[in-house]
Amino acid sequence: MSFPQQVRIVEVGPRDGLQNEPGPIIPTETKVELINRLANAGVSHIEAASFVSPKWVPQMGDAAAVMAGIDRRSGVTYSALTPNLKGLEGAIAANTPEVAVFAAASEAFSQKNINCSIAESLERFVPVMEQAQAAGIRVRGYVSTVLGCPYAGDIAPAQVAAVSRALMDMGCYEVSLGDTIGKGTPLKAKQMLEAVAKEVPMDRIAAHFHDTYGQALANLYAVLEEGVSVIDSSTAGLGGCPYAKGASGNVATEDVLYLLEGLGIKTGINLQAVVDTGHWITRELGRHNGSKVAQALGECNQ
Amino acid sequence: MSFPQQVRIVEVGPRDGLQNEPGPIIPTETKVELINRLANAGVSHIEAASFVSPKWVPQMGDAAAVMAGIDRRSGVTYSALTPNLKGLEGAIAANTPEVAVFAAASEAFSQKNINCSIAESLERFVPVMEQAQAAGIRVRGYVSTVLGCPYAGDIAPAQVAAVSRALMDMGCYEVSLGDTIGKGTPLKAKQMLEAVAKEVPMDRIAAHFHDTYGQALANLYAVLEEGVSVIDSSTAGLGGCPYAKGASGNVATEDVLYLLEGLGIKTGINLQAVVDTGHWITRELGRHNGSKVAQALGECNQ
Numbered sequence: 124m125s126f127p128q129q130v131r132i133v134e135v136g137p138r139d140g141l142q143n144e145p146g147p148i149i150p151t152e153t154k155v156e157l158i159n160r161l162a163n164a165g166v167s168h169i170e171a172a173s174f175v176s177p178k179w180v181p182q183m184g185d186a187a188a189v190m191a192g193i194d195r196r197s198g199v200t201y202s203a204l205t206p207n208l209k210g211l212e213g214a215i216a217a218n219t220p221e222v223a224v225f226a227a228a229s230e231a232f233s234q235k236n237i238n239c240s241i242a243e244s245l246e247r248f249v250p251v252m253e254q255a256q257a258a259g260i261r262v263r264g265y266v267s268t269v270l271g272c273p274y275a276g277d278i279a280p281a282q283v284a285a286v287s288r289a290l291m292d293m294g295c296y297e298v299s300l301g302d303t304i305g306k307g308t309p310l311k312a313k314q315m316l317e318a319v320a321k322e323v324p325m326d327r328i329a330a331h332f333h334d335t336y337g338q339a340l341a342n343l344y345a346v347l348e349e350g351v352s353v354i355d356s357s358t359a360g361l362g363g364c365p366y367a368k369g370a371s372g373n374v375a376t377e378d379v380l381y382l383l384e385g386l387g388i389k390t391g392i393n394l395q396a397v398v399d400t401g402h403w404i405t406r407e408l409g410r411h412n413g414s415k416v417a418q419a420l421g422e423c424n425q
Numbered sequence: 426m427s428f429p430q431q432v433r434i435v436e437v438g439p440r441d442g443l444q445n446e447p448g449p450i451i452p453t454e455t456k457v458e459l460i461n462r463l464a465n466a467g468v469s470h471i472e473a474a475s476f477v478s479p480k481w482v483p484q485m486g487d488a489a490a491v492m493a494g495i496d497r498r499s500g501v502t503y504s505a506l507t508p509n510l511k512g513l514e515g516a517i518a519a520n521t522p523e524v525a526v527f528a529a530a531s532e533a534f535s536q537k538n539i540n541c542s543i544a545e546s547l548e549r550f551v552p553v554m555e556q557a558q559a560a561g562i563r564v565r566g567y568v569s570t571v572l573g574c575p576y577a578g579d580i581a582p583a584q585v586a587a588v589s590r591a592l593m594d595m596g597c598y599e600v601s602l603g604d605t606i607g608k609g610t611p612l613k614a615k616q617m618l619e620a621v622a623k624e625v626p627m628d629r630i631a632a633h634f635h636d637t638y639g640q641a642l643a644n645l646y647a648v649l650e651e652g653v654s655v656i657d658s659s660t661a662g663l664g665g666c667p668y669a670k671g672a673s674g675n676v677a678t679e680d681v682l683y684l685l686e687g688l689g690i691k692t693g694i695n696l697q698a699v700v701d702t703g704h705w706i707t708r709e710l711g712r713h714n715g716s717k718v719a720q721a722l723g724e725c726n727q
Contacts, residue, residue, distance in 0.1 A: 305721070308687020309646050337680040337717030338687070340643040344611050370721040378639040385610020385640070415639030419607070419672040 127352035129389045131168060132376060133299070133329060134161050136404075137189075138170040138204060140361025140373055142182050144408060151185045155192035157404050161358065162196040164396035166376075170223070172203040174210035190217035202263065206237075211251050215258050222255055223299075224248045225265035226290060228283040229272035232303075236267075245289050252294045264290030265331065269300045269315055270307030270342075273366045280318030288322035297327045299355055302342065304366050305335025309345035316346050329353035332374055334413075335364045339374035340382055347386065354379055359401030360413020375414035377401055395420070429654035431691045433470060434678060435601070435631060436463050438706075439491075440472040440506060442663025442675055444484050446710060453487045457494035459706050463660065464498040466698035468678075472525070474505040476512035492519035504565065508539075513553050517560050524557055525601075526550045527567035528592060530585040531574035534605075538569075547591050554596045566592030567633065571602045571617055572609030572644075575668045582620030590624035599629045601657055604644065606668050607637025611647035618648050631655035634676055636715075637666045641676035642684050649688065656681055661703030662715020677716035679703055697722070 137158050141149055158171050171193060177184030186203060193201060202221035205211040214222050226244050227233040233241045255262050268275075269283045287298040300319060302312070312332070319328060330346050330353070332339040343354060357373030364370040380394045398417045405412040412418060439460050443451055460473050473495060479486030488505060495503060504523035507513040516524050528546050529535040535543045557564050570577075571585045589600040602621060604614070614634070621630060632648050632655070634641040645656060659675035666672040682696045700719045707714040714720060 308684055310688050334717065335721045336683050337642060337677070338684060340639060341646040341684060344643040344646060364721070367721045367723075371717055375639070381638050382610055382640060382643060386612050415636065415673055419637045419666070419669045421669075 133168040135170045136357035136361040140357040143362035160400040165392040174213040223263040229268040231274035264295035264298045267301045267303045270302040280315040284318040299329035299331045301331040305333035312342040331355035334371045334374045377414040377416040381416045435470040435657045437472045438659035438663040442659040445664035462702040467694040476515035523563045525565040531570040533576035566597035566600045569603045569605045572604040582617040586620040601631035601633045603633040607635035614644040633657035636676045679716040679718040
């Protein structure tokens with residue numbers, strides 16, 4: 124057991140969160156203000172947009188305008204999802220300093236979600252990686268369904284490790300391990316992490332856990348015990364779970380920060396400023412605030 | 426690290442949960458049906474009522490009628506809170522096989538909540554304990570504010586240990602450690618538990634954690650690692666937090682059961698039957714279901 128002294132939070136609310144919000148298209152200026160508020164709160168890594176066809180994801184159709192509108196605060200990394208070469212070109216044109224690609228740990232999920240095998244999806248990223256590297260842009264890799272698949276059930280830890288290793292070998296600087304359906308529990312999270320850590324250095328592994336079954340903080344605590352020091356989370360728990368109607372998706376940043384503060388782990392982020400941001404964006408969206416810490420602490424400094 | 430092989434769930438929804446529900450008085454038959462459904466789901470320990478003045482807690486005014494109405498299923502312990510001798514007499518008259526007394530770990534909380542010092546509150550329980558023992562009734566001890574007090578802030582683990590020891594010395598067979606305001610985080614929970622375990626055998630310690638800050642399952646995982654094998658929880662997360670309006674109180678039984686199943690720990694309880702019970706009672710009360718597992722799994726067998 125060796126807790127990290129410091130954890131880097133990767134805030135995914137503006138992309139992974141808003142992308143999964145139901146309802147009308149969110150105005151560009153609202154997205155820009157959310158990102159700026161989070162940066163002002165001390166968040167050093169924000170997934171800001173997705174350069175994907177607006178036919179697939181209408182909510183992200185203004186990616187270039189978002190990247191053009193945000194303040195570029197020094198010390199903050201603003202990243203974007205780029206599922207293909209066209210997306211990467213858009214990200215480069217919008218002066219995006221970091222992009223992300225993704226693959227599933229489950230064959231069934233890969234087929235159903237992006238209509239190709241895991242191997243084919245990795246193959247498609249080869250030119251994206253090459254062009255990103257040529258442009259001096261860092262690439263983060265996401266692995267989905269690491270603790271269960273809605274179609275195939277349990278996923279072997281070795282399979283997660285193999286896909287993680289493949290993404291690192293292709294040139295990703297970090298892999299983010301996504302419990303897409305939130306079905307994981309702490310021992311399973313630990314076992315999966317141990318398998319990945321045989322292939323990828325621990326300081327290059329991020330935990331991206333969903334709270335669909337309420338287990339996210341327990342799972343994070345378990346992998347923090349193993350030394351994970353990068354956590355993906357979403358302010359106010361923005362984003363739902365496409366596989367269970369009305370259920371939670373991303374773990375709330377506020378709740379993660381509260382856990383970390385209690386463990387004496389530094390993040391550089393002002394919790395109350397994130398709480399205020401979460402209350403602000405949920406009012407804007409007319410949505411329930413999914414953070415229990417936000418509900419308990421209430422609002423101030425508005 | 427030594428997880429227990431088996432955990433006993435003490436279901437507190439019918440008492441600690443319903444007592445803190447806002448709204449009109451819940452009909453006796455609804456309470457009775459809730460208790461019977463939980464017993465049928467395999468819950469072996471149910472806190473069913475509180476023999477307290479209805480002037481203080483109107484929601485519990487029908488304690489005798491509840492105890493008279495429920496099925497007495499073999500192998501199930503039905504218990505009641507008895508704050509004083511009059512309460513104990515009511516519980517004995519209602520043929521209650523187990524009762525519970527309570528003390529705070531915080532002097533400030535004791536003074537504000539029951540208007541006397543911790544020592545005075547323990548003194549008051551001496552005749553209750555004597556009479557319960559004479560009647561062959563087991564007594565459970567609750568300690569509140571073990572991980573923080575709404576008035577005094579942090580509570581020293583040694584103070585929790587001293588109050589726990591006092592309750593055991595008076596004749597309680599078990600102490601339940603309550604994080605009344607849900608402010609605890611895993612390391613603090615562990616440190617508090619370690620202090621108590623110096624005074625009370627581990628198999629006589631129960632964890633009663635609230636989820637107000639979303640930390641309950643992480644805290645439970647941390648104390649399970651230390652060997653705690655009794656957990657208090659409330660179906661559908663019944664009961665709010667009197668110290669933070671609109672916030673969560675008791676951790677949901679469904680979410681605890683899901684955690685335990687994932688850890689391979691047996692409880693003898695059918696998770697889906699508890700999920701169905703939680704959906705039923707929340708419909709009866711016109712209340713949001715506070716269990717994320719219940720939200721994710723939905724309903725069946727209704």
